[in-house]
Amino acid sequence: MPKMYSQSRPDHVSKDRVPKNETINFILNYSKALSVISYKNVKFEALLN
Amino acid sequence: MNKTPNSDALLVSAYMNGDESALGELVTRHKQRIYSFIYSKVYNRDVAEDVFQDTFIKVIRTLKRGKYNEEGKFLPWVMRIAHNLVIDHFRKNNRMPKFENNDDFNIFSVLHDGSLNVENRMIKSQVENDVKNLIHELPDDQKEVLVMRIYKDMSFKEISEQTGVSINTALGRMRYALINLRKVIDKHNIVLTN
Numbered sequence A: 001m002p003k004m005y006s007q008s009r010p011d012h013v014s015k016d017r018v019p020k021n022e023t024i025n026f027i028l029n030y031s032k033a034l035s036v037i038s039y040k041n042v043k044f045e046a047l048l049n
Numbered sequence B: 001m002n003k004t005p006n007s008d009a010l011l012v013s014a015y016m017n018g019d020e021s022a023l024g025e026l027v028t029r030h031k032q033r034i035y036s037f038i039y040s041k042v043y044n045r046d047v048a049e050d051v052f053q054d055t056f057i058k059v060i061r062t063l064k065r066g067k068y069n070e071e072g073k074f075l076p077w078v079m080r081i082a083h084n085l086v087i088d089h090f091r092k093n094n095r096m097p098k099f100e101n102n103d104d105f106n107i108f109s110v111l112h113d114g115s116l117n118v119e120n121r122m123i124k125s126q127v128e129n130d131v132k133n134l135i136h137e138l139p140d141d142q143k144e145v146l147v148m149r150i151y152k153d154m155s156f157k158e159i160s161e162q163t164g165v166s167i168n169t170a171l172g173r174m175r176y177a178l179i180n181l182r183k184v185i186d187k188h189n190i191v192l193t194n
Helices: A021-033 B008-016 B020-042 B045-064 B074-095 B118-136 B140-151 B156-163 B167-187
Strands: A034-039 A042-047
Touching (some): A021 A034, B020 B045, B118 B167, B140 B167
Antiparallel strands (some): A034 A042
16 A cells, blocks of 8 residues: 555644634624724724724 | 625625624624635634634725725635735744644754753752862862862963972872872762762
């Protein structure tokens, strides 16, 4: 039998991999906190807590 | 393009008009594909989480600034952002490479710190102290030659000039100094190794 010189990564990519809920919540909260204000063709970002 | 009630395009447009829940639906819909894509490149959960988060921060900022042109390609656009951020991650890491050990090879088998650890440094200083104390027990003439030779690193010619004895006498005193030291060490079973 031929030798295998390549080795697959032990932690194979699973189809079920999803980000943590904390990450999702952070993204949604960031979105709620971020507002873009336009003033004379200039856009300002404001991050409100 | 056919805009079904739940199409990405409709959700993006709703989000750009201020409907925050539309973003939640977009994230829920595509999180698995985007996250798996990132993970398949970086092979690290924490890094994948970071890149995923940065990807959506970029998406949110672009959408809120109204810079996104809807062409029915929301997911490919997000994937492109994720792809670029993965490249950024590797560029950044190449500047400061990280080495991870695995079962086949351990970097510490070839790299080692030659300096003594704290315990060995203490032992070394104790040994040196013991040797100094033993030298103090030697007769003065032998002690003088030994100190000049070992601690002051003088040649036997210099020692003979300084002490006013011949080189042979200095050599003999050195020889007896070492023999006497060995005798004392053997007699008292003193361990002088680190």
